[in-house]
Amino acid sequence: MQTPQFEFMRDFLLQQSGLVVEESKMYLLRTRLQPLLKEHSIATLNELADRLKKDRNSRLARQVVDAMTTNETLFFRDQYPFDALRDVMLPQCASSPVRIWSAASSTGQEAYSIAMIAAEALGGKGKRVEIAGTDISDQALTKAAGGTYTQMEVQRGMPARLLIKYFEQDGSNWRLKPEIRNMVRFGPANLVSPTLSSEMRGKGPFDIVFCRNVLIYFNVGARLQVIDNLAACMKDSGYLVTGAAEIPKGNKSRWEAVHFGNRNLWRLVAR
Known part of the structure; x- marks a missing residue:
C-alpha cells in the first residue's frame, strides 16, 4: 500500500472510530478489508482509499469501519x-x-x-x-x-x-x-x-x-x-x-x- 493512501486510511479510521492503525499493523488492513474489496470489485487497498476520499459518509465507508472495529467476543469472558x-x-x-x-x-x-x-x-x-x-x-x-x-x-x-x-x-x-x-x-x-x-x-x-x-x-x-x-x-x-x-x-x-x-x-x- 502506498504511503499517501495508508496515511489517509490511518487518519480516516482514527477520526471515525478512534482506532489506531500503525504502519506495522498494515496486515490488519489487508486481512480485514479483503472481503470488502471482493464485494465492491475493488482491486487494491490503494483504490479503496481513493474511493473513500471521495465520500467519507458512504455505505462503503461505514463497512470499512465495521470491518476494522468488530472484535472477537464471547459469553462470560474472563468470568x-x-x-x-x-x-x-x-x-x-x-x-x-x-x-x-x-x-x-x-x-x-x-x-x-x-x-x-x-x-x-x-x-x-x-x-x-x-x-x-x-x-x-x-x-x-x-x-x-x-x-x-x-x-x-x-x-x-x-x-x-x-x-x-x-x-x-x-x-x-x-x-x-x-x-x-x-x-x-x-x-x-x-x-x-x-x-x-x-x-x-x-x-x-x-x-x-x-x-x-x-x-x-x-x-x-x-x-x-x-x-x-x-x-x-x-x-x-x-x-x-x-x-x-x-x-x-x-x-x-x-x-x-x-x-x-x-x-x-x-x-x-x-x-
Whole structure:
C-alpha cells in the first residue's frame, strides 16, 4: 500500500472510530478489508482509499469501519467481571431500575451475560435492571439484537445450566428467550464522540459501565476522551469495569480502585 493512501486510511479510521492503525499493523488492513474489496470489485487497498476520499459518509465507508472495529467476543469472558457484578456491584445499587451499559457490546455476548447474571441475582427481589448495549458497528448490532448464536458461539464460555435455562434451540442455532432479550436495548454509539453524553442521556445515568478490551486500541488522547465521556454518563460513585490491563485515566474524571480478588474494578470519584 502506498504511503499517501495508508496515511489517509490511518487518519480516516482514527477520526471515525478512534482506532489506531500503525504502519506495522498494515496486515490488519489487508486481512480485514479483503472481503470488502471482493464485494465492491475493488482491486487494491490503494483504490479503496481513493474511493473513500471521495465520500467519507458512504455505505462503503461505514463497512470499512465495521470491518476494522468488530472484535472477537464471547459469553462470560474472563468470568471475574461477572462474579464481581453478582457479588459486589449489584448488591450496592440501591436504585431501581439498575442501569448498566455495555459500552462496546460487539455482537452482544457481554450484554446478554450481564442480563443473565442480573436475572439470577435479582430475580424475585423486586429490582429491575435496564441494560444498554452500544457499538460503532451496524453489522455487530444487528446480530446482537437478534439474540441468536451458533453452537460454537454458545460453547465458548456459556455454562450448560444457563444455556438450558435461558436459550431455545432454533435449528442448529440457539436463541435467547424473550425474558433475557428484553432486558437489553442495542443502539449505535461512538465512544470518542464529543456528543456521547447527550446521545446517551435517555438511557442513563448508569450505575455500572462495562468498557472492556477497548481502550488498548486507542491512542492516549482518545483514551482520555473516552474515559471522560463514560464518566459523564454515570452516576456518582458508579462502577466501571475495564480490561485487565486497562487503567481508567481521564483529563477530568478521577477513579478509585476497588479490589476484587487480584483484579480491580473502578469507582467514579469525580468528573
